[in-house]
Amino acid sequence: MAYPLPAKNYDADTTEPVSCGLQTLDELLSWKRSEANPFNVAVVPLAPREPPLASCPRRTLVSHDMMGGYLDDRFVQGTSAEAPYAFYHWQSIDIFNYFTHNMVTIPPAVWTNAAHKHGVVVIGTFITEWKDGATACEAFLKEEESYRAVADKLVQISHYYSFDGWLINIENTLSEVAVKNTPLFLRYLTDQMHERVSGSLVLWYDSVTENGQLNWQNELNQSNRIFFDACDGFFTNYNWTEQNLEWMSDYSGVQGRKADIYVGVDVFARGKVVGGMFETNKALEIIRKHDFSTAIFAPGWVYETHDDKTEFRKNQDRFWALLSDYLYIHRPVLPLPFISSSCQGFGKAVYWRGKHEKNMSWFNLTAQEIQPMYYHKELEGQGWLRSRGCPEDAWNGGCSLLLEGLIPVSHTSPVCAKIFSIHVPLPSKTLVSFICKPSAGITVSLELKTTDASLGIQEVKLTNECPEVSDGGDQFSQLFGNLDPNGWTVKCLQLESCGCALKDICVSIQRNGEPQDTPFSCRMGEIMLQDVASLQVPPELVKGLCIYDIVWLRGAGTLPESTSPCLHLNATLRWDYQINLVRYFRVYWRQLRGPDPRIPPGQLLLVGRAYSNLFRVTELAVPDPPGLLELVVEPVIMKGFPVPESHWGRRSLSYTDFTQ
Secondary structure: OOOOOOHHHEOOOOOOEEOOOEOOHHHHHOOOHHHOOHHHOOOOOOOOEEOOHHHOOOOEEEEEOOOOOOOHHHEOOOEOOOOOOOOOOHHHOOEEEEOOOOOEEOOOHHHHHHHHHOOOEEEEEEEEEHHHHHHHHHHHOOOHHHHHHHHHHHHHHHHHHOOOEEEEEEEOOOOHHHHHHHHHHHHHHHHHHHHHOOOOEEEEEOOEOOOOOEOOOOOOOOOOHHHHOOOOEEEOOOOOOHHHHHHHHHOOOOOOOHHHEEEEEEOOOOOOOOOOHHHHHHHHHHHHHOOOEEEEEOOOHHHHOOOOHHHHHHHHHHHHHHHHHHOOOOEEEOOOOEEEOOOOOEEOOEEEOOEEEEOOOEEOHHHOOOOOOOEEEEEHHHEEEEEEEEOOOOOEEOOEEEEEEEEOOOOOOOEEEEEEEEEEEOOOEEEEEEEEEEOOOEEEEEEEEEEEOOOEEEEEEEEOOOOOOOOHHHHHHHHHOOOOOOOOEEEEEEEEOOOOEEEEEEEEEEEOOOOOOEEEEEEEEEEEEEEHHHHHOOOOOOEEEEEEEEEEEEEOOOOOOOOOOEEEEEEEEEEEOOHHHEEEEEEEEEEEEOOOOOOOOOOOEEEEEEOOOEEEEEEEEEOOOOEEEEEEEEEEEOOOOOOOHHHOEEEEEEEOHHHO
C-alpha cells in the first residue's frame, strides 16, 4: 500500500524513520525546513565541559568512517542488532565527525545525542570529489551569491538538526575563479555558523592547494594556509612524517593556533603512515611530542576487520587503552539529577530495575547514558583492576559497569576505582543512591570527591553498609518501593554540602577477613544524585498527545483470533513534555474494543522507549476492523520515582473497514 511519507526519511518496508545524507548540489540548494526529517533532530543540547574546548591546547577529533555510513545508526529510534558498532570513550575525545562520501553528510541524531551528553562537539561533512565534485565546485564557487547560498543551506541544516559544524573536504581540482572564492566561502560559512550555532566549528581538510591543484601536503604550509586562515581548523592528510611536524612547529602560519591543527591518523594504516591499527599510539606519541591536536580517522577498524564481533568491546577497550597516555580527559558539566547505569546504547536485552523489559538484541546510541571510565591497571604485588561494560546483567538499559580484579595479599588498603569524572554543582542537601552487586568477601563503598574554591578537593565516603541517614527512609520508599532487588544491593543516603561541586565518583573495594589473594567482582548497576529540595516538586503531565501520518499495511503472520494476514498500524505520536526532566518515555498500546464486543479491553502492552517528544509506531499488529485502540505515553523521569497514571498521555484511535 502506498503512503504519503517522504521516502528518504522513512524505511520503505516498515515506515521507520531513518537518517540520510544529501547526494547532490541541487538537493542541498532545494533543502527546506518544512520538508526536513523531524525525527533526526538531536534532542540533547551540547553539555558545557571542563576545561572548555577553546582552552584545550591539544585536542582529539574522531572521524567516524565506516562501510559507507548510515548503517544500524540510521534508525533514529534504534533497531534490533546482534553485533552493532558503538563508541563510548567520549571523555577522551573532544570532537566527533560523521564521515561518508555523500556530498552532505548529516550526522544521525543518535550520535549527536550521545556525544552532546558528554560535552563532545559533533560535525558533519561536506565533500566534493572526482569529476562530479569538480562540476559542483565550479557551479557553487563561481561567485559570491552562489557560494553564500551553499553556506546558508549548510548553516540551516546544522541549526535544524542541532549539530555543531562541518568538515569541508574538497577532493578535486579547482579553477582559478573557484579556488579564489574558496577562502571567502570558508570565512562566510564559519562566521555564519558562529552566529547561529554556539560552540560551532568549521574545519578544512588538507587536499587542494592555493593554485587549485589536488595535492595533499600532509602539513600546513604556505600553499594551503589561505584555507586555514579562513576557518576554525585544519585536518592534515595521513602520510606525514615527524619532519613535517617539526617544520610546522616553526612555521609562522601556525603560531598561536597549534591547537587548531589536527594531524590525521588513519587507523587502517593505508599508504606510508606512522602507526595505525593497534600501533596508533606510535602516531599519537609523535603528534603530542610536538604539541599538536590529532584527528583519528576510522577507529571503527577495531570492528570492521575483526570477524568475531563478540570480541568488539574487548578490542575497542584495548585500542583506546593503548592511546590513553596521549588523550586528555574532560569533564562534562552536568546539572542534578545526575543518573547513570553505564548503558552503552546496545545490549542483548533491555533491562529495567534488574529485570528484562524486552528479550532482544538492540542498538540505540540515544539510550547511551553518561559513560564511566574504562581501563585496566596493575596493582603492586601482582594485583590488578579492570573496568568494562558487561551485557550479561544490568540494572537499566543494555549493560552494567563491571569492576573486577585481584586484591593481593600484600595490599592492605582499599582498592579505589575511579568510575566517573564529571563536574556537578551540588546543593546543600543531595540524595545519593547507588546500586551494585558485589562478590562475596568484599565491602564496597562509594567515594565522592568534591571541590570547593576555598577548601580544595574533599572526599566523602558512603558505604554499602551504612544505614540510611535522617529522612532517607521516606525517600528510599519513594524511589525504590515495591522493589525486588534480585541480588542487587540498593542504598539511599543523604549528603550535606555547601557551595561545592562533585568532581569524581569512585568505588572503594575493601577485602573482608584475613589478608590473602582475593579475586573480586562488583557490578555497578546505577548511581543517582538528586537535589533533595527538588523531590517535593510534583511531576508534569504529558500534554497534547496527537496521532498523525497513519499508514495501514497488511503484513505476514496472523493474530490468534484471525486467519487473514495481520493488519499493521504505523503512525507518528507527538506530545509536549520537558525533555530534560526524563530519561525516556515508555509507549504502550491496548485494544479498547474490537469486532467482538464481548472481549473486554486489553492490558497495556509495551511498544518501545522514546527519547524525544516524537515517536513512530511501526508494524504494530492490531485486530481486524472495526476496532478502537489506545496509545499511551508514560514519562520515566530523572527523579527516579514512578509518575502516576493520571499524568500519562493517552489518545484513542478508531479504525474501520476502509483501512483494508
